[in-house]
Amino acid sequence: MADQNELYQQVILEHNKKPRNFSVLEEASHYALGKNPLCGDQFAVYLKLNEDNGTIEEIRFQGSGCAISKASASLMTVNLKGKSEEEARLMKDEFQKMVTGQLDPDTEPHHLGRLSIFQGVKQYPVRVKCASLAWHTLEAALNKEQEAVSTES
Amino acid sequence: MVTLMEKTATHLDVERIRADFPILKQKIHGHPLAYLDNAATTQKPLSVIERMTDFYMNEYATVRRGVYEMSARATIAYDEVREKVARFINAPSSSEIVFVRGTTEAINLVASGYGRPFVQAGDEVVISAIEHHANIVPWQQLCQEKGAVLKVIPVNDDGELDIEAYQALLTDKTRIVSVNHISNSLGTINPIKAMIDMAHQRGIPVLIDGAQSIQHMPIDVQALDCDFFAFSSHKIYGPTGIGVLYAKRQHLNAMVPYQTGGDMIESVTFEKTTFAKAPNKFEAGTPAIAEVIGLGAALDYINAVGYENIQPYEHHLLTYATQALLQIEGLRIIGNAREKASVISFVFDDIHPHDVGTLLDSRGIAVRAGHHCTQPVMERFHVPATTRASFSFYNTQQEIDALVDGLRMVTQVFR
Numbered sequence: 001m002a003d004q005n006e007l008y009q010q011v012i013l014e015h016n017k018k019p020r021n022f023s024v025l026e027e028a029s030h031y032a033l034g035k036n037p038l039c040g041d042q043f044a045v046y047l048k049l050n051e052d053n054g055t056i057e058e059i060r061f062q063g064s065g066c067a068i069s070k071a072s073a074s075l076m077t078v079n080l081k082g083k084s085e086e087e088a089r090l091m092k093d094e095f096q097k098m099v100t101g102q103l104d105p106d107t108e109p110h111h112l113g114r115l116s117i118f119q120g121v122k123q124y125p126v127r128v129k130c131a132s133l134a135w136h137t138l139e140a141a142l143n144k145e146q147e148a149v150s151t152e153s
Numbered sequence: 154m155v156t157l158m159e160k161t162a163t164h165l166d167v168e169r170i171r172a173d174f175p176i177l178k179q180k181i182h183g184h185p186l187a188y189l190d191n192a193a194t195t196q197k198p199l200s201v202i203e204r205m206t207d208f209y210m211n212e213y214a215t216v217r218r219g220v221y222e223m224s225a226r227a228t229i230a231y232d233e234v235r236e237k238v239a240r241f242i243n244a245p246s247s248s249e250i251v252f253v254r255g256t257t258e259a260i261n262l263v264a265s266g267y268g269r270p271f272v273q274a275g276d277e278v279v280i281s282a283i284e285h286h287a288n289i290v291p292w293q294q295l296c297q298e299k300g301a302v303l304k305v306i307p308v309n310d311d312g313e314l315d316i317e318a319y320q321a322l323l324t325d326k327t328r329i330v331s332v333n334h335i336s337n338s339l340g341t342i343n344p345i346k347a348m349i350d351m352a353h354q355r356g357i358p359v360l361i362d363g364a365q366s367i368q369h370m371p372i373d374v375q376a377l378d379c380d381f382f383a384f385s386s387h388k389i390y391g392p393t394g395i396g397v398l399y400a401k402r403q404h405l406n407a408m409v410p411y412q413t414g415g416d417m418i419e420s421v422t423f424e425k426t427t428f429a430k431a432p433n434k435f436e437a438g439t440p441a442i443a444e445v446i447g448l449g450a451a452l453d454y455i456n457a458v459g460y461e462n463i464q465p466y467e468h469h470l471l472t473y474a475t476q477a478l479l480q481i482e483g484l485r486i487i488g489n490a491r492e493k494a495s496v497i498s499f500v501f502d503d504i505h506p507h508d509v510g511t512l513l514d515s516r517g518i519a520v521r522a523g524h525h526c527t528q529p530v531m532e533r534f535h536v537p538a539t540t541r542a543s544f545s546f547y548n549t550q551q552e553i554d555a556l557v558d559g560l561r562m563v564t565q566v567f568r
């Protein structure tokens with residue numbers, strides 16, 4: 001069951017080493033800070049929504065954390081570019097369901113694409129927060145929340 | 154009764170010791186469990202588990218209240234443990250032993266019961282840079298409430314307290330010093346005897362947080378001359394939910410109760426309540442009776458193994474592990490004090506401790522990854538978290554080898 005490779009897939013390791021979209025976005029229209037106080041993981045997510053059609057024109061992140069949280073944030077940015085706000089929110093919900101074992105991407109319909117490589121996280125309950133931190137932060141950014149979001153609230 | 158490990162003069166028979174701890178026989182993810190998180194909590198020998206079970210099966214009743222035989226017997230067993238604790242740390246009297254939930258509650262009790270009456274606006278409380286949150290937050294709260302000032306003894310890059318700076322922090326305004334004996338995140342053994350003497354020269358009382366030292370070394374509160382000493386049963390092979398505050402009698406008499414209610418009173422009317430004498434004054438409510446009994450069995454167990462056997466063996470594990478870990482590329486030990494207990498915190502610059510912890514777990518190796526409730530220590534050493542391996546006398550050299558192999562695997566995965 002706990003084959004480490006289920007969690008530490010090559011793609012995840014690679015995104016940890018070379019995170020994509022890993023910089024501040026000065027012209028962001030949306031921004032939020034997410035923290036996992038138990039681990040010290042901390043990421044900021046920046047978004048620029050298209051003024052006409054509301055799609056995600058640009059998305060970046062910054063911060064530090066474990067391989068799971070960092071790769072999750074990196075892959076999130078890659079997969080959200082060009083998506084609408086509704087699609088992004090739907091993917092956030094599906095991602096959360098997948099990592100908590102309520103959605104099986106192999107047998108159920110979903111919009112997660114290759115983000116399904118994070119399904120192994122469900123075997124590691126203590127690591128769910130790492131994988132979902134970036135997504136909670138994304139949601140906070142979309143909601144324009146002022147306070148930093150925390151995985152502990 | 155269960156057979157305890159017999160006292161051996163100089164050598165510790167680890168295999169026999171391990172047979173006393175049923176949980177250690179487990180496999181985790183198909184690998185033999187290597188339990189290396191003993192600074193967080195220690196496993197329980199069969200003698201403790203069986204003593205508590207037996208107490209519940211045959212002897213359980215309330216204490217200090219019943220007139221019937223069962224309660225009288227339970228009270229005797231309970232009080233005997235108080236005597237045992239007093240002997241264990243060489244307290245002058247069992248009336249100076251207060252049962253609490255653990256170290257956290259002991260420190261809160263002193264911060265409230267001693268701090269509130271004796272710390273005023275402008276006064277100072279001295280702690281160190283390497284305290285557990287349990288020995289920071291209660292004092293910080295007290296200082297905020299009173300308008301007092303929290304002073305922090307600095308630590309050098311090796312994890313040792315700066316004793317000269319400590320001396321300079323002691324002033325006429327200092328009302329209490331509260332420091333740990335051993336740091337849970339760095340393993341540093343602090344020179345508490347000297348620190349206590351320095352405070353006493355100015356008449357300042359000292360609380361020693363012994364949460365980490367009690368499992369590693371004999372404690373003599375009279376030789377130390379500390380004013381308060383706190384520890385948790387669960388870190389010395391006993392049950393959770395029970396701990397000890399030792400305090401000198403004069404302090405206990407001067408302190409105000411922290412909680413009030415049943416068992417801590419002499420008489421109650423609606424106009425006035427007279428409190429019982431210490432230690433009962435500080436033990437409101439029905440206590441953790443079976444846990445006290447379990448703590449007694451744990452102390453018996455430690456006495457049977459003997460600190461004179463525990464100390465050299467654990468020191469050997471520390472030395473062996475330190476040398477082995479330093480062979481691993483990219484691994485940096487945080488905390489290199491000259492005097493250290495068998496606790497090793499380490500980091501890799503580009504691998505997060507949580508990833509290390511999860512990967513080691515896949516091999517059955519249980520270590521702690523995080524800030525260890527010492528966030529200021531993490532900040533001081535510029536790391537978000539560390540991985541910590543902490544060894545007990547039931548750990549083996551093979552388990553350290555497994556840890557080292559596991560860490561090599563981790564560095565491979567993250568190559």
Ligand SMILES: Cc1ncc(COP(=O)(O)O)c(C=O)c1O
Nearest residue numbers: 255256257285287333337364385
């Ligand atoms: C140095 C130190 N102080 C205090 C505590 C708190 O002990 P407890 O959680 O048993 O109250 C711990 C335990 O983690 C500790 O290591």
